[in-house]
Amino acid sequence: MSNLEIVDVSHAYGPKKVLNHVNLRVGAGQVVALVGPSGCGKSTLLRAILGTHPSTEGTVMVGGQEVIRPNRDVGIVYQHYSLYEFLTARENVAFGLMLDQTSTPYRWFMYFGWRKLRKQHLEQADEFLKKVGLYAARDQYPSQMSGGMRQRVAIAQALIMEPKILLLDEPFGALDEATREELQLMLLRLYEENVRARSENRTPPYTVIIVTHELNEALFVSDRVVGLSQYHNDGENGATIVYDRPAPVFKPDEPKDLSRFVEQKEELIRAVFSPTFQKDHRQFVTFWQENKKQPVEETSEVN
Numbered sequence: 001m002s003n004l005e006i007v008d009v010s011h012a013y014g015p016k017k018v019l020n021h022v023n024l025r026v027g028a029g030q031v032v033a034l035v036g037p038s039g040c041g042k043s044t045l046l047r048a049i050l051g052t053h054p055s056t057e058g059t060v061m062v063g064g065q066e067v068i069r070p071n072r073d074v075g076i077v078y079q080h081y082s083l084y085e086f087l088t089a090r091e092n093v094a095f096g097l098m099l100d101q102t103s104t105p106y107r108w109f110m111y112f113g114w115r116k117l118r119k120q121h122l123e124q125a126d127e128f129l130k131k132v133g134l135y136a137a138r139d140q141y142p143s144q145m146s147g148g149m150r151q152r153v154a155i156a157q158a159l160i161m162e163p164k165i166l167l168l169d170e171p172f173g174a175l176d177e178a179t180r181e182e183l184q185l186m187l188l189r190l191y192e193e194n195v196r197a198r199s200e201n202r203t204p205p206y207t208v209i210i211v212t213h214e215l216n217e218a219l220f221v222s223d224r225v226v227g228l229s230q231y232h233n234d235g236e237n238g239a240t241i242v243y244d245r246p247a248p249v250f251k252p253d254e255p256k257d258l259s260r261f262v263e264q265k266e267e268l269i270r271a272v273f274s275p276t277f278q279k280d281h282r283q284f285v286t287f288w289q290e291n292k293k294q295p296v297e298e299t300s301e302v303n
């Protein structure tokens, strides 16, 4: 079973058709970069996956369940961090678990049980802060942190809920170049956990869709690039997936060798961003055919 399955999703805002028969299947452990021209409907698609704005047609399934409202199987981190200013890093990360696992009466009337649970949640938060390289700052408040540190906390805050899919909506867009690179490496480190889990026959823990305007970032941090675009033969009825191919996988300790994806970046620019490159939109939608390592049942393609 795929972690995310988008089946024939179309969306319109009144008469304005934005998404046009979008189909996408994402397996556990994939890190998908979602790119596309400005205004093509990336946020609309994310909102349908999140369940805040279900699509006008089609179905979104996460972990085999139809998404009709926000739920804990889908996490999201936005460009502008939304941490609780009055909580430390570890308290911020533990906060979701506390809300999920305790009620107000429980916290009031089961004081000792609550204290014990809280200790466990804070310990779990510490583990996730280690994963995002922020353990040393666990007792700092957001006002004492840089933008990059806050974004790491936001990612740990989302990961601790163990979502079936984590949506990252331009997560590094507000950061300077050097900090952005550090956070990209952090994502590659998380991806290494997926690789390790796969090699030990465990389910890889992190399944991610990252929306980014930066094509170098898209190709660097993901193992699959999906292009959503209105530039295709039926574009007047909205954007659809016109590109879906594997991306090169980098290791965090390797040099960032951009030459490994120069050709693919040019292909992506033509296939997704060029208004004049007329094409059958299936031509570059070949991820499952190309990725032979996936189980057989995943190879029948969509769209």
Ligand SMILES: Nc1ncnc2c1ncn2[C@@H]1O[C@H](COP(=O)(O)OP(=O)(O)OP(=O)(O)O)[C@@H](O)[C@H]1O
Binding pocket: 013, 016, 018, 036, 037, 038, 039, 040, 041, 042, 043, 044, 045
């Ligand atoms: N609530 C809304 N009501 C009407 N039109 C909307 C609404 N939200 C988005 N749109 C329109 O739908 C289209 C897709 O918007 P969306 O924000 O999903 O695109 P996007 O690809 O995320 O854009 P960007 O890359 O610029 O963030 C745009 O033309 C936008 O103006």
